[in-house]
Amino acid sequence: MLELTKIEAFYGPIQVLFGVDLEVKENEIVALLGTNGAGKTTILRVISGILRPKSGEVTFKGEPLLEQTPPEIVRRGIVQMPGGRGVFPGMTVYENLEIGGFLYGKDKARRKHMIEKTFEFFPMLAERRRQVAGSMSGGQQQMLTLAKSFIMDPDLLLIDELSLGLAPKVVDDLIEILRRFNEQGVAMVLVDQHVDLALEVASRAYFIERGEIRFSGPSEDLKGRDDLLRSVFLRGESAAV
Numbered sequence: 001m002l003e004l005t006k007i008e009a010f011y012g013p014i015q016v017l018f019g020v021d022l023e024v025k026e027n028e029i030v031a032l033l034g035t036n037g038a039g040k041t042t043i044l045r046v047i048s049g050i051l052r053p054k055s056g057e058v059t060f061k062g063e064p065l066l067e068q069t070p071p072e073i074v075r076r077g078i079v080q081m082p083g084g085r086g087v088f089p090g091m092t093v094y095e096n097l098e099i100g101g102f103l104y105g106k107d108k109a110r111r112k113h114m115i116e117k118t119f120e121f122f123p124m125l126a127e128r129r130r131q132v133a134g135s136m137s138g139g140q141q142q143m144l145t146l147a148k149s150f151i152m153d154p155d156l157l158l159i160d161e162l163s164l165g166l167a168p169k170v171v172d173d174l175i176e177i178l179r180r181f182n183e184q185g186v187a188m189v190l191v192d193q194h195v196d197l198a199l200e201v202a203s204r205a206y207f208i209e210r211g212e213i214r215f216s217g218p219s220e221d222l223k224g225r226d227d228l229l230r231s232v233f234l235r236g237e238s239a240a241v
């Protein structure tokens with residue numbers, strides 16, 4: 001469904017991606033893992049059309065994507081869930097979801113339909129539709145961020161750091177929702193510091209180091225690659241001290 005070929009990307013004069021090849025098949029969940037600053041978010045930016053690579057190809061459903069604007073890429077079915085807090089704290093849950101669907105423009109009926117469909121996935125948000133987002137817990141706000149991504153009816157969801165700073169129970173609830181999205185046919189690229197979790201959810205994984213893909217294959221196989229995963233685990237442990 002999505003194919004990146006030989007992507008070379010720069011920030012100014014600094015090269016951060018070196019010949020990256022990456023593929024996501026229909027309905028697949030792919031984990032994109034790596035150390036800090038390896039280039040994971042940059043890959044997501046390239047897919048979303050926010051960062052134009054210097055060379056390489058991106059195709060989605062067989063069509064080239066690099067000439068498309070970010071809104072057009074969303075309309076074609078690729079939605080990126082932002083890392084960190086992705087809600088407007090002063091607005092209600094409902095208003096946040098309306099903004100999530102702003103690309104529907106004048107098609108208010110479609111937007112309303114998608115908001116109601118989203119509430120079926122997130123009954124907790126339906127109950128709180130009039131609550132100001134900033135008054136909810138961190139986990140509930142992350143739930144709302146995920147719900148906002150769903151409003152645009154994605155075929156491919158790019159998720160940057162779902163679990164960061166959240167309690168395990170909250171993360172479990174979010175993962176359960178991702179699995180249900182996936183049952184509805186939504187493919188995903190999952191970037192997460194929480195390696196065990198990402199490898200549990202994804203069937204296939206990539207490991208990136210300093211802008212180069214060092215591993216691609218079944219998640220099960222990456223679980224055994226201590227030589228690669230060690231650097232991520234070590235960093236996680238030092239962060240916890």
Ligand code: ATP
Nearest residue numbers: 011012014016034035036037038039040041042043
């Ligand atoms: P992290 O887990 O820390 O977010 P990452 O794998 O997502 O890491 P990227 O955010 O893609 O890494 O960053 C790749 C490299 O590009 C890093 O060296 C980073 O410092 C650099 N970088 C990221 N964004 C910019 C930017 N806007 N301008 C310049 N350099 C950037």
